[in-house]
Amino acid sequence: xxxxxxEVDYSLYLVTDSTMLPPGTTLCSQVEAGLKNGVTLxxxxxxxxxxxxxxxxxxxxxxxxxxxxxxxxxxxxIDVAMAIDADGVHVGQDDxxxxxxxxxxxxxxxxxxxxxxxxxxxxxxxxxxxxxDYIGVGTLFPTSTxxxxxxxxxxxxxxxxxxxxxxxxxxxxxxxxxxxxxxxxNIQRVLCQCVAxxxxxxxxxxxxxxxxxAAPDACAATKRLRGLLDATRYQxxxxxxxxxxxxxxxIQNVISQVSNNRPLVQHITNKVHQNFxxxxxxxxxxxxxMSEIESEVSELARIPNASLLxxxxxxxxxxxxxxxxNAYNEVNRPITFDPVGYxxxxxxxxxxxxxxxxxxxxxxxxxxxxxxSLAKLNNHKMKGVDSSSGKTNIDxxxxxxxxxxxxxxxxxxxxxxxxxxxxxTFGGEYKLSSGTEGITAEDLPCxxxxxxxxxxxxxxxxxxxxxxxxxxxxxxxxxxxxxLFDAVVGAVLLYKSxxxxxxxxxQGSGSFHVELIDALYQLFHENKPEKWSASLKKF
Ligand SMILES: Cc1nc(C(=O)O)sc1CCOP(=O)(O)O
Ligand SMILES: C=C1C=NC(C(F)(F)F)=NC1=N
Numbered sequence: 195x196x197x198x199x200x201e202v203d204y205s206l207y208l209v210t211d212s213t214m215l216p217p218g219t220t221l222c223s224q225v226e227a228g229l230k231n232g233v234t235l236x237x238x239x240x241x242x243x244x245x246x247x248x249x250x251x252x253x254x255x256x257x258x259x260x261x262x263x264x265x266x267x268x269x270x271x272i273d274v275a276m277a278i279d280a281d282g283v284h285v286g287q288d289d290x291x292x293x294x295x296x297x298x299x300x301x302x303x304x305x306x307x308x309x310x311x312x313x314x315x316x317x318x319x320x321x322x323x324x325x326x327d328y329i330g331v332g333t334l335f336p337t338s339t340x341x342x343x344x345x346x347x348x349x350x351x352x353x354x355x356x357x358x359x360x361x362x363x364x365x366x367x368x369x370x371x372x373x374x375x376x377x378x379x380n381i382q383r384v385l386c387q388c389v390a391x392x393x394x395x396x397x398x399x400x401x402x403x404x405x406x407x408a409a410p411d412a413c414a415a416t417k418r419l420r421g422l423l424d425a426t427r428y429q430x431x432x433x434x435x436x437x438x439x440x441x442x443x444x445i446q447n448v449i450s451q452v453s454n455n456r457p458l459v460q461h462i463t464n465k466v467h468q469n470f471x472x473x474x475x476x477x478x479x480x481x482x483x484m485s486e487i488e489s490e491v492s493e494l495a496r497i498p499n500a501s502l503l504x505x506x507x508x509x510x511x512x513x514x515x516x517x518x519x520n521a522y523n524e525v526n527r528p529i530t531f532d533p534v535g536y537x538x539x540x541x542x543x544x545x546x547x548x549x550x551x552x553x554x555x556x557x558x559x560x561x562x563x564x565x566x567s568l569a570k571l572n573n574h575k576m577k578g579v580d581s582s583s584g585k586t587n588i589d590x591x592x593x594x595x596x597x598x599x600x601x602x603x604x605x606x607x608x609x610x611x612x613x614x615x616x617x618x619t620f621g622g623e624y625k626l627s628s629g630t631e632g633i634t635a636e637d638l639p640c641x642x643x644x645x646x647x648x649x650x651x652x653x654x655x656x657x658x659x660x661x662x663x664x665x666x667x668x669x670x671x672x673x674x675x676x677x678l679f680d681a682v683v684g685a686v687l688l689y690k691s692x693x694x695x696x697x698x699x700x701q702g703s704g705s706f707h708v709e710l711i712d713a714l715y716q717l718f719h720e721n722k723p724e725k726w727s728a729s730l731k732k733f
Contacts, residue, residue, distance in 0.1 A: 197265045197281055199327055202304060203234035204399035205423050205626055206416070207371050209269070210238050210255070211339060214408040222254055227412035229262040232420030234399070237284055237306075239269035241341070252278050265304060272298055282306065284330065287314065292325050306330060310345045312359035319363030328369035330401055331356045334384060335375025335551070339403045347374065349551030350387035353397070354601060357390040369627075373401040378418055379524070382428035383554045386603045386624040393630040393637075399423070427622045428603075430554045431528045433672040436621040437639050437679050439732060442723040444677065445684035449721045452671030453479045457499035459666045462486055462518055464507030464534065467659035470707070471503070474660040477715040480667040486510040488517045495521040501670025502527065503662050504555075506546055507534035519553030528556035528678075530666040531604075532659065536564040537572075550602065556669050557605045557682050558598055559662055562586055565608040569594035569601075588612055592640050592733050600635035605682045607665065609658055611647050613686045614733070616640040617679045639679070643686050645694045645728035653703040654710070661689045664714070683730065684723070691726035692717050 208228045212221045225236060236259050238252050252266075252274055259266040265281035268274050272295055275283045282304025285295055296305055301324060309315060309329040318326040331353050333345045348355075353372055360368055372384050381400055389396045400423070409415035429435070438444070459475045461468065461484045468484050475482035485494060486508065494500055495518075502522045504515065522529050533546040550558075558568070566572030566586065571594045592614050599606035599618025608614040617639045620630060651657045668681040695717070696709035717726060 197304070199304060202265060202328075202369070204328060204369050204371050206233050206419055207235040207237065207399055207401035208233045208406055209373070209401055209403045210236065210240075211403045211407045212240060212243075212251070214339070214404055216408060216410045219410075219412070221251060222258060224407050224409070224412045225255055226258050228406050228416045229258060229264055231413050231416035232423075233264065233406070233416060235265055235267065237267040237269055237401075239403075245274065248274055249277060252280065256280065267304060267306060275299070275303075282327070284308070292318070292321060296325050304328070308332070309356060310348065312355055315356060315359035315365060316363050318368065319360075319365040323367040326368055328371065328398070329356070330373045331370050331397065332372060333374030334372050335380060337375040337404070340374070347551070349547070350384055351547075351551065351601065353384070353388040354390065357388060357395055357397075361390045361392050361394060369398040370395075371399045371401040372397050376400050376402045377405050378422060379520070381419065381422045382425070382624070383430070383603075385423075385626065386428045386622070387601065389629040391600075391634065393632045393634045394628075396625065396627060396629040398627045423626065426624065428554075428624055429622050430523065430526055431556050431669070431678060432526050432674050433528075433669070433681070434675060434677045435619045436677070437617045437619070438677065439639070440641070440680045440683040440730065444680045445687065445723040446721055448668055448672065448676060448681050448684045449718060449723075451673050451676050452668055453721070455499045455671045455673070456481055457501050457667055457670030458483060458494065458497045459663060459670055460485055460491075460494050460500065460502050460518075461505070461663065462508050462510055462515065463503060463505035463659060463662075464509075467505060467507065467656035470656040471660050471663040473711055474663045474714060475667055477711050478664060478667045478718050480671065482663070486514055488514040491518045491521045492524075495525050495527050499670050500527045501666045502529045503532070503666035504529055504549070505532040505534055505659055505662055506542065506549065507659070512545060512548065515549055516552050519549065523553050528666070528669040529553060530557045530559060530662055530669060531555040532559050532662045533564055533568065534659070536560060537567040555602060555604045556678060557607060557665050558602055559607040559609065559665060561658055562591060562608060562610045565591070565594045565598055565606065569597035571597070588642065592616070592642070593636065596635040596638045596640055599638055605678055607661075607682060607686060609661060609686075611644065613643040613690060614640060615643065615679075615683050615686055619678065640733040641683055641730055642733055643683070643690050643728050643730055645690045648693045648697050650697050650700065650703060650706050651693050654707050657693070657710075661686065664689050687723065687726060687728050687730055688714065688717055690728035694727050
């Protein structure tokens with residue numbers, strides 16, 4: 195049977211490996227279990243195997259694929275592919291050059307290429323639509339399946355760059371599958387985040403090896419993967435993600451919910467912020483815990499209304515930070531991420547990028563420099579960890595906030611004299627292939643919160659960090675009907691209003707600290723947002 199290229203379903207692409215089979219299973223039994231439960235494309239990949247055995251194995255697998263009417267791709271071995279009349283071939287960058295492979299295979303066979311950087315996309319685009327039919331985009335996450343990996347994990351943000359290159363070089367025919375360390379805990383995040391910046395395409399599927407080949411129950415493993423692919427929503431928090439414009443009433447409801455639910459706000463943060471952050475959290479009727487103990491993080495995440503504030507000024511070891519992200523993502527409890535000094539040093543850039551690759555955040559909050567850097571609109575390094583002194587115009591700040599919200603599928607906050615809040619969650623919706631159907635970052639809902647300059651805000655420690663505590667409290671305190679965007683906007687509006695109020699009452703930076711806590715306490719417990727001084731307007 196010959197498959198026309200248009201009808202190939204790339205959604206769940208199994209790549210085999212006979213070196214990781216659990217006891218009692220065979221290569222064929224694992225492949226068949228996959229095909230029975232939703233695998234849509236199979237690739238035989240054997241690194242060190244005698245050709246005779248490879249051919250025998252390929253013929254066996256081919257027979258099973260025919261039974262399920264699924265195409266069979268051979269990795270690297272074009273001779274074997276031709277010998278058994280397989281449906282296609284997959285080659286890597288160091289294998290036989292694509293034009294030669296195409297010449298041997300003929301025009302109707304499926305030809306796949308491993309792609310790890312935009313320049314390789316430019317090359318395939320130049321070859322045109324008769325050459326590469328699909329690309330394996332990776333390595334997304336660390337994996338032990340591929341030996342001597344030459345590529346370091348690119349994460350979803352790296353995949354976005356590849357998708358952008360396909361759009362830039364107009365390789366519209368080319369399909370894409372993500373690969374490398376894909377498992378149920380990161381697949382929906384990948385499907386959500388890996389969208390081209392023009393919104394016109396997302397991954398056409400995922401490709402994996404060990405999640406199925408090493409599974410003692412390959413049927414169950416495949417069913418789980420199929421379920422994640424067929425879902426249309428990635429609900430990474432328990433509250434509502436659909437966006438409506440926040441009103442004083444909806445913000446009042448948020449505060450009532452926080453008051454009633456008294457969220458546990460776990461702070462993993464820098465030493466300077468700890469004490470003040472805990473007091474801000476208490477002023478907001480919430481319960482702070484400053485724990486950096488890896489072994490208790492799963493327990494804390496399971497406490498009702500738990501909420502994590504991850505402020506990367508913390509010196510906690512990266513493994514502990516990863517464990518915390520995992521623990522909260524696993525139970526759909528919110529994480530507020532504050533990439534302090536995002537790109538001020540190589541160390542911080544690497545740490546923050548790793549963490550951003552590693553988890554899904556309900557909110558990413560930063561100052562102008564941090565958000566501009568995250569949005570790659572700030573090509574020079576940040577000056578220290580304080581927000582940049584240079585004035586950036588509001589349009590640029592809004593765009594940067596929207597880009598961060600879009601690319602990380604989160605509610606992004608950019609703080610400064612004007613605070614911007616943009617909602618990039620799309621209600622948690624995602625689609626294979628068609629991305630956000632053309633909706634781009636600049637289409638995202640964005641609000642601006644202002645109350646005039648409050649210069650003294652910059653004269654105390656942890657004022658920015660404590661907005662993080664406020665956001666984490668508000669998100670953590672939501673009921674399942676509460677809306678994420680309302681909570682974040684409400685937190686920023688309250689914090690700005692309290693800052694202004696405290697600045698009118700204080701005698702200097704020392705009393706400002708105290709007045710700020712009092713103002714937060716009073717405005718929170720009074721819960722009359724219509725009286726707050728800060729203004730909220732739609733961008
Ligand atoms: C075959 C392969 N190619 C990769 C690439 O990055 O090109 S990563 C990889 C192995 C993926 O295995 P697992 O799903 O077990 O992580
Ligand atoms: C190295 C590889 C990278 N990607 C893919 C696939 F996902 F199938 F495209 N297969 C490989 N063998």
